[in-house]
Amino acid sequence: MHDRSPSDPESSSAPGTRRRIVRLFTPHRSALCLVILIIIVYSVLNAAVPLLTQTVFDRALFGPDGPDLPLLALLAGAAAALACGVGALDLWQTWLTGRVAQRVVHALRTEMFGRVQRMPLSFFATERSGEIQARLAGDTVQIERAVKDTLPEILSSVVSFVVATGTMFLLSPALAGAALVLAPLVLLVFSRSGRALERLSVAGQRSRAELSSVIAERLSPGGTTLARVHGRRGEEAVRFAAESERLARLEVRSGMVAQWVLSAGHVFFTLTPYLVFVAAGLTDGITPGTLAAFTVLQARTYQPLGRILQISTDFRSVLGAFQRVFGYLDLRPEPEPEPEREPRRIPAHGPGALTVREVGFRYPGADEEVRPALSGVNLDIPAGSATLLVGPSGSGKTTLGHLLAGLHPPTEGRVLLDGTEIRAPLPDRICIAVQDPFLFQGSVAENLRYAAPDATADDLVRVCRITRIHDRIAALPGGYDSPVGERGALFSGGERQRIALARALLADTPVLVLDEATSALDPITESEVVEAVLAERRGRTTVMITHRFGVLESFDTVVAMEGGRVAQQGARLDLLDDRHGLYARMIRAQTGAG
Numbered sequence: 001m002h003d004r005s006p007s008d009p010e011s012s013s014a015p016g017t018r019r020r021i022v023r024l025f026t027p028h029r030s031a032l033c034l035v036i037l038i039i040i041v042y043s044v045l046n047a048a049v050p051l052l053t054q055t056v057f058d059r060a061l062f063g064p065d066g067p068d069l070p071l072l073a074l075l076a077g078a079a080a081a082l083a084c085g086v087g088a089l090d091l092w093q094t095w096l097t098g099r100v101a102q103r104v105v106h107a108l109r110t111e112m113f114g115r116v117q118r119m120p121l122s123f124f125a126t127e128r129s130g131e132i133q134a135r136l137a138g139d140t141v142q143i144e145r146a147v148k149d150t151l152p153e154i155l156s157s158v159v160s161f162v163v164a165t166g167t168m169f170l171l172s173p174a175l176a177g178a179a180l181v182l183a184p185l186v187l188l189v190f191s192r193s194g195r196a197l198e199r200l201s202v203a204g205q206r207s208r209a210e211l212s213s214v215i216a217e218r219l220s221p222g223g224t225t226l227a228r229v230h231g232r233r234g235e236e237a238v239r240f241a242a243e244s245e246r247l248a249r250l251e252v253r254s255g256m257v258a259q260w261v262l263s264a265g266h267v268f269f270t271l272t273p274y275l276v277f278v279a280a281g282l283t284d285g286i287t288p289g290t291l292a293a294f295t296v297l298q299a300r301t302y303q304p305l306g307r308i309l310q311i312s313t314d315f316r317s318v319l320g321a322f323q324r325v326f327g328y329l330d331l332r333p334e335p336e337p338e339p340e341r342e343p344r345r346i347p348a349h350g351p352g353a354l355t356v357r358e359v360g361f362r363y364p365g366a367d368e369e370v371r372p373a374l375s376g377v378n379l380d381i382p383a384g385s386a387t388l389l390v391g392p393s394g395s396g397k398t399t400l401g402h403l404l405a406g407l408h409p410p411t412e413g414r415v416l417l418d419g420t421e422i423r424a425p426l427p428d429r430i431c432i433a434v435q436d437p438f439l440f441q442g443s444v445a446e447n448l449r450y451a452a453p454d455a456t457a458d459d460l461v462r463v464c465r466i467t468r469i470h471d472r473i474a475a476l477p478g479g480y481d482s483p484v485g486e487r488g489a490l491f492s493g494g495e496r497q498r499i500a501l502a503r504a505l506l507a508d509t510p511v512l513v514l515d516e517a518t519s520a521l522d523p524i525t526e527s528e529v530v531e532a533v534l535a536e537r538r539g540r541t542t543v544m545i546t547h548r549f550g551v552l553e554s555f556d557t558v559v560a561m562e563g564g565r566v567a568q569q570g571a572r573l574d575l576l577d578d579r580h581g582l583y584a585r586m587i588r589a590q591t592g593a594g
Ligand SMILES: Nc1ncnc2c1ncn2[C@@H]1O[C@H](COP(=O)(O)OP(=O)(O)OP(=O)(O)O)[C@@H](O)[C@H]1O
Pocket: 122, 125, 363, 364, 366, 373, 391, 392, 393, 394, 395, 396, 397, 398, 399, 400
């Protein structure tokens, strides 16, 4: 059940991770040094509290001349001032660490987003659903908490431990020795259980990622419909419950290990005062105040010790989160297209001419034994022409359409627009409308204006009239401001396609590729829409990939593909005359003509 993501870390302790984390924080070193300084001062001020307690006991309450109330009042004032100082430092440190945490995580999040955004389309086809979400949202939150809460806590615990131990030795080395005699045993217990907790936490992290992946995929509209249609809701629920139970068992086990550590710590903590009392009995000159101060100080040694070991376990699981984040930062996105050095040359035959030369394409990771999706493709599509791209299923039409739109660079050969090579999408020059279009949560107008933010209301109406969707939108209570729902769920498949096609027209590019962009329409509406798109094309090169080409008569040229190659290319009527050619055979099969 646990599929690995292509960018999963091999292990949470791969070398280099710690160095990269340090580099991440280097720009914030002054803020972090200040945090360390504040924590030291804070801990030293905190350590003064037991000394005040000692003075309260030995001088103000049980001094040689009896209770000294003015001194008690003075000590109370000092305690209040200390508490205020400690509180102010705490605030300052929280603000500083919060700011560093937010800046680091913001930088990581935005860099990851940018990288993933620029990944080839094949990455999104193979990456587990929910994984991107888990890394960008989940892992970064874990890192943020570690920096904001855990890092100051570990620092203050170390300083508290050192200061408290130092104070104990200052007050009485003999009692300090007795108080710390069990410390090595505590260390041993904590480090053993720390390793067990780490293993459990890594397994828990995996299980949570799996759960979020199942939720994202199986509770999507498509996932739930599929489960209902095939009556698999029960199995889905069982699968989810099994993983959830696994996580629950892991959580119980790690809770038990943590509790075992706490209980062991409690035993040591209960025993230690008696060891100190025994040492006090054997040592001369120990006052009740010193003993009272020791009681407070002991808590300040064992508690931070426990926290340090507990937190170091959390830190090890944060290392895993860092590794997963670094895994995405190491992704190799598609290279950005090089900026043009010279202004684009408009060739004599006008803008929008497509040329395909000896193009081959193999999908990343595709088996070398299997034939490539495209091979040896040569095409000349004149500017302003209307071309039908047809062929059997799997013949490479969509792949070629994607190459024309610059969505994939070819693995062999070149695709050119007006003599310039296309290796990346050119939003001002080429637009593609696809079979399963994406509408985002928002209004119809917002979805349309994604292609042209400055489009006027009249522009929206114009393109929607061409794609025969205006009347439907206008009839809605909110008109063009009506919501489209999750992925356009408030519209039918054919309506979604028509809105998306209108959006593509609004981009007003010299080249438009329609990849089965009207496949969900009834044949009559489809031919109406396609004819209108062609009639309004005003010199736009239009390439249409379709299986239902029998009724489309306004196209001047046809390209017929078979097995990743161009089988036929020419004027539509000429290809119709070639009775044994692929196009004529497909037309006959479609229309049932003899
Ligand atoms: N993302 C992908 N990864 C690997 N192989 C792919 C991928 N997409 C398509 N292919 C393969 O490439 C070949 C061409 O597919 P393509 O989608 O271009 O065909 P098509 O002619 O558009 O088919 P259809 O008419 O069924 O839409 C097919 O063999 C297909 O299995």
